[in-house]
Amino acid sequence: MCVCGELLVSWRCVVLLSLRLLFLVPAGLPVRSQGDPQSDNRVMDNITVRQGETVFLRCPQGNIVTHTAWLNRSSILYAGEDKWSVDPRVSLVALSQEEFTIRIENVDIPDEGQYICAVQTRSRPRTTSVHIIVQVPPKILHLSKDLVVNEGANVTLLCLANGKPEPSITWKLVSPVAHGFASEDEYLEIPAISRHKAGTYECTAVNEVSADVQTMKIVVNYPPSVSESRDVGVSVGQQAILQCVAEAEPPADFEWYRDDRRIFNGFDGIQIDNTGKLSVLMFFNVSEVDYGNYTCVATNKLGSANTSAVLYEVIEPTSSTLLQGPGAVQDGNCGNMGAHASLCLLVVIAVQLLLKF
Numbered sequence: 001m002c003v004c005g006e007l008l009v010s011w012r013c014v015v016l017l018s019l020r021l022l023f024l025v026p027a028g029l030p031v032r033s034q035g036d037p038q039s040d041n042r043v044m045d046n047i048t049v050r051q052g053e054t055v056f057l058r059c060p061q062g063n064i065v066t067h068t069a070w071l072n073r074s075s076i077l078y079a080g081e082d083k084w085s086v087d088p089r090v091s092l093v094a095l096s097q098e099e100f101t102i103r104i105e106n107v108d109i110p111d112e113g114q115y116i117c118a119v120q121t122r123s124r125p126r127t128t129s130v131h132i133i134v135q136v137p138p139k140i141l142h143l144s145k146d147l148v149v150n151e152g153a154n155v156t157l158l159c160l161a162n163g164k165p166e167p168s169i170t171w172k173l174v175s176p177v178a179h180g181f182a183s184e185d186e187y188l189e190i191p192a193i194s195r196h197k198a199g200t201y202e203c204t205a206v207n208e209v210s211a212d213v214q215t216m217k218i219v220v221n222y223p224p225s226v227s228e229s230r231d232v233g234v235s236v237g238q239q240a241i242l243q244c245v246a247e248a249e250p251p252a253d254f255e256w257y258r259d260d261r262r263i264f265n266g267f268d269g270i271q272i273d274n275t276g277k278l279s280v281l282m283f284f285n286v287s288e289v290d291y292g293n294y295t296c297v298a299t300n301k302l303g304s305a306n307t308s309a310v311l312y313e314v315i316e317p318t319s320s321t322l323l324q325g326p327g328a329v330q331d332g333n334c335g336n337m338g339a340h341a342s343l344c345l346l347v348v349i350a351v352q353l354l355l356k357f
């Protein structure tokens with residue numbers, strides 16, 4: 001009987017036992033060790049195949065082959081042209097004096113492992129083994145959901161993927177600006193997140209087969225901050241614009257005040273126009289009572305900020321007054337432009353439109 005003491009050669013024992021079971025090998029034939037010149041055990045190059053593909057297992061035969069079989073570990077797939085495997089994916093391709101080839105379709109991970117072709121000739125048994133390696137494209141299984149956080153929060157993002165070989169995972173901030181800010185790990189830790197780290201994050205899982213890429217978004221909320229408004233000088237009867245720019249997330253709501261009195265849209269020939277981070281206060285026909293101190297208050301759920309600007313009178317245009325005070329002609333001031341007032345206003349509005357982006 002076969003005595004298979006050593007685990008290392010156990011597969012060979014299994015082959016011989018199987019062949020004996022098939023009455024392929026005379027019962028008295030001793031199991032030969034690897035060094036035995038009378039047996040012949042070859043190892044073929046590994047076959048690497050992608051999940052879902054078809055693999056062909058080809059085994060050279062010879063002139064005086066009496067019996068031959070393909071085995072998957074210890075189970076016989078084919079003994080000669082008799083199919084032993086019940087797996088419909090396994091089929092015979094060729095059985096001749098030259099070759100004994102079988103095919104496994106739609107290969108999957110459990111198919112990975114050693115396959116052995118056992119050949120019995122009149123003189124001695126021969127085995128050929130081949131290792132099938134199954135590769136699987138990476139797939140991202142879990143990605144952190146889109147997040148809305150307050151500035152200063154500690155954020156941890158997670159991206160889990162599988163695949164064979166094990167995919168490597170990288171995190172990147174890709175928009176609004178690619179920051180070169182990245183992690184080569186399943187986890188991306190962002191301690192005390194700042195508004196500059198808001199945006200679209202991309203997780204990439206890549207292995208030899210291919211890559212899987214998915215994105216998620218982080219919105220970072222922060223209270224408004226307003227930039228200093230400029231005072232505007234204008235003469236009676238002209239148009240004027242006061243403007244207020246607030247950085248905020250979520251975007252700020254704006255309110256305008258003249259001293260302590262709230263100004264409402266369309267009231268007293270004044271129009272308030274809010275777009276994104278910009279609010280403008282438009283005077284269509286400035287009169288004496290309009291001169292004064294105006295305050296813009298920008299508010300969101302995290303806080304508020306304000307800035308003030310003075311609308312002051314400029315004496316009717318003469319070349320000397322134009323040269324007088326430094327703030328006499330300012331951004332947003334179309335008062336001194338005379339006949340070009342509406343053209344100037346257009347330019348100012350165009351500049352403001354650009355500011356909105």
Ligand SMILES: *[C@@H]1O[C@H](CO)[C@@H](O)[C@H](O)[C@H]1NC(C)=O
Nearest residue numbers: 043044045046047131132133
């Ligand atoms: C074949 O694959 C096995 C298992 O991954 C590995 O141990 C062996 O070194 C490989 N052999 C060759 C020749 O690449």
Ligand SMILES: *[C@@H]1O[C@H](CO)[C@@H](O)[C@H](O)[C@H]1NC(C)=O
Nearest residue numbers: 072073085087090104110111
């Ligand atoms: C090979 O054997 C393994 C383990 O028994 C099994 O899961 C797999 O389906 C088999 N593959 C084929 C092609 O027979």
Ligand SMILES: *[C@@H]1O[C@H](CO)[C@@H](O)[C@H](O)[C@H]1NC(C)=O
Nearest residue numbers: 151152153154155190191192
């Ligand atoms: C963020 O983590 C640091 C260090 O672990 C901790 O000191 C801080 O309190 C955390 N901040 C928040 C908002 O949880």
Ligand SMILES: *[C@@H]1O[C@H](CO)[C@@H](O)[C@H](O)[C@H]1NC(C)=O
Nearest residue numbers: 236237238239284285286287
């Ligand atoms: C501006 O207002 C003044 C006084 O109310 C008026 O006389 C003048 O016609 C107005 N100008 C325009 C362009 O509406």
Ligand SMILES: *[C@@H]1O[C@H](CO)[C@@H](O)[C@H](O)[C@H]1NC(C)=O
Nearest residue numbers: 259293294295307308309310
């Ligand atoms: C305008 O009003 C604000 C708020 O009331 C005040 O802080 C600021 O000093 C005033 N500016 C001028 C020039 O009076």
Ligand SMILES: *[C@@H]1O[C@H](CO)[C@@H](O)[C@H](O)[C@H]1NC(C)=O
Nearest residue numbers: 257295296297304305306307
């Ligand atoms: C404007 O901001 C200051 C602090 O920066 C605050 O004291 C003041 O109350 C604010 N004014 C308004 C009208 O919100």
